[in-house]
Amino acid sequence: MCALAISSDIVATAALGRDGIIFLSASDLVIQHANEAALKMLDKVAIGLKSGTALKQFLALLSREAKFVDSDGVEAVRKALSEIGKKGEHDLPAFIVGETRISWRRIDGPSNLVVLMLRDITRSEAMTRTLNDHKFFIQHLIDVLPIPIYVKNLDGVINRCNTAFSELIGSKLDAVLGRKSSDVAPAKLDATMKAKEKPLLTKEGNISDEITFASLDGSEKAAIFAASTLKTPSGAIGGTIGSLIDITSLKKAEAEVAGAAARLTDILQKAPIGVGISDRETGKFLFFNQTFIELLGVEVESPAGADGAEPAEVSNKTPITDATDSILLSERYREKSLLEMDAMGELHDVELRIRPQGAKEARWLRTSLEPLPFEGREAVLWWVADITKQKMAARELQNKANNDELTGLANRARFMQKLNHCESVLRGTETPAAVFLLDLDGFKQVNDTLGHAAGDWVLVETARRLVRVARRADEVARLGGDEFTLVFVNKGKAAEMAKMADEILKSLAEPYVWEGKVCPIGASIGISVFDGGFCDMSEQLRRADKAMYQAKLAGKGQYALYDVEKDVDLIEE
Incomplete structure (x- = not known):
């Protein structure tokens, strides 16, 4: 009459049970063992569940502490004792201990034992209410969502769906609920859905895909179809829950956008x-x-041609x-x-x-x-x-504005800009600089005797020779007529500039032969040499002009360096 009469494997199995379990010896109805769930469930009367306690003692305690649902304590205990003494399975009077509502029953147990199985129906009822509330919430959620949603069982019966779903397949809500999808959905849609749902009915999972189908009114529709396995509270697969999002309008819009893009691309290509x-x-x-x-x-x-030949040329x-x-x-x-x-x-x-x-x-x-x-x-x-x-036109305009059209040299405007730039660079320094002013001798005679074409050729040839021999010049320009000018910055002082003048005269002294006729051309050069301490370039140009006048007076075909003592204007001042 003790717990040792029960094998250890039975005790271990009882310990794992969620329900309360009480073992009684069948011969004298003495408590042999109660698992942890029973002790916790019957906390207020757990003292009566000690091994070796007679069932009558436990029931007497229960009649005082518990409240029986259908009858008073004495009557309920008498009925329970009578039912427990019988063989087979019998439900016993339900009771409440504290706040816990308990249902229990008698079962024939192993090894000449009687088993009392106790279940906390308070928790079960709460779970049932929660599940019902949950189902109500899910149904409400399905109803209010704008997305077409349905719930199907394993037989393909639509247990739940919303109006959006029924409208999508072209039926009324009442005509869809409780019916198989094959009876209410368009044939192509039903076949597609079943094919995609098939693996979800044997193994938990989900799918999502884009499908097309013809609705009951014959119009072509496109939708995003998604479905998942739906499980019962016990964990078994009970069906599927899915949705169909109508993207027909979106597809049309995409096609229109694609068409517009194609038209735009065609326009851009051309x-x-x-x-x-x-x-x-x-x-x-x-x-x-x-x-x-x-x-x-x-x-x-x-790609290579149809015959596989390589291109004739490699780009x-x-x-x-x-x-x-x-x-x-x-x-x-x-x-x-x-x-x-x-x-x-x-x-x-x-x-x-x-x-x-x-x-x-x-x-x-x-x-x-x-x-x-x-x-x-x-x-x-x-x-x-x-x-x-x-750009070329602008450059051409710039060239015309800054260059002499006949010779290509800098014109007067560009040369004066150059002098202004030199003045700003030289001012306050000791950098040597020089301005040359050159006038052709005999040019008027060539124009008068050989014509203006010959005169133009002489000017172009002079420009070519000046550029060649005076390549170190910072600028070579034609001021107008037969007058040319050059400016040198940091290329030497008077001695170096005199040597440069000799080289220029030597070059210009070479015969000018135009169409077999010699042009009697020479040159007179005036030079003003100075440094940055006195760089009024307009004044230097005037001095070069003075020096050139002196060179012409001295017999032409030569150069003259400006000498302040020979400047009549300055002497008179």
Whole structure:
């Protein structure tokens, strides 16, 4: 009559049980063992569950401390004792201990034992209420969600769904609930759903896919179909829960956008301005039109001919599939340009001078940069225009404004600008400088006897000789008529400038032969040598003019250095 009458494996098994278990000896109904769950459940009367206690003593204690649900304590205890004494399974009067509501029953046990199984129905009832509330919440959630949702059991019966689902398949809610999906859903949709749900009915999982189907009214629909395994409270697979998100309108919109993009791409391909799109991070071009390819000197890789023959020529151009924005910008200037683009939102009218591979001459381009999302990545949109002709025209205008049209030398305006620049550089220094003023001797006679064509040729030839012999000059200019001038900065003092004048006279003394006729040409040169301490360049030009006048008076064909003592104007002052 003690716990030792029960084997250790039975005791161990009872210890693992969630329900309360009390073992009685069948012969005299004496308590042999009570597991931990029973002791905890019957906390207020647990003292009566000690091994060796007669069942009657325990029931007497229970009648005082517990409240029986269907009858008073004495009657309930008498009934319980009677039922426990019988063989087989019998339900016993339920009771409440403290706040715990307990149901129990008698069962024939192993090894000539009687087993009393106790269950805390307070917790079970609470769980049942929670489950019902949970089911109500889920149903309410399904009803209010705009997404079409359904719940199906293993037989394909739709137990729950919302109005959005019934409307999607073209039926009313009442006509869908409680019916198999094959009876209410379009045939193609039902077949697709069953095929995708099949693995979810044998193994827990989920799926998501894009499907198309014809609704009951015949219209073609597209949807995102998602489903998951639905499990019962016991953990067994009980069906599926799924949703169908109608994306028909989205698909139409995508098609329209794709069509618009195709039309836009076609327009861009034919645009007279270059258009390219490069990846922001790598700089690799993702899109380009034909004009862009031609402007940048790149080419599209074309496959070998249908007969497999190799191209007749191998191009030295960079294939556009390998091209990056480095063909437009250096790495340093690229970073600077992208930062400026980010700061201003876009970057306009950036002028670039590039020489495409294989091109004989450089080309001027004007480009604009704009940030652009493209194919799910950050990109840069390039607008590129060829401004080479405009640049050349502007340069031509600049040349006409600054250069002598006949000889190509600097004209008076450009020479005076040069003198002003020299003056600002030289002022306050001891740097030596000199201004030459040269006048052709015999030029008027050539014009009068041989004509203006000969005179023009003489001027051009003189310019050529001056540039050749006075290559160290900082500027060589034609002031007008047959008058030329040169300026030297830091090329020596009076002795070096006198030697330069000799070389110029020697060069100009060589015969001028025009169309077989010798032109009697010579030159007179006036030179003003000074340093930065006195660099009023207008004054130096006047002094060079004075010196040239002295050279002509001395017999022409020679040079003269300005001498302040011979300056009549200064002497008179």
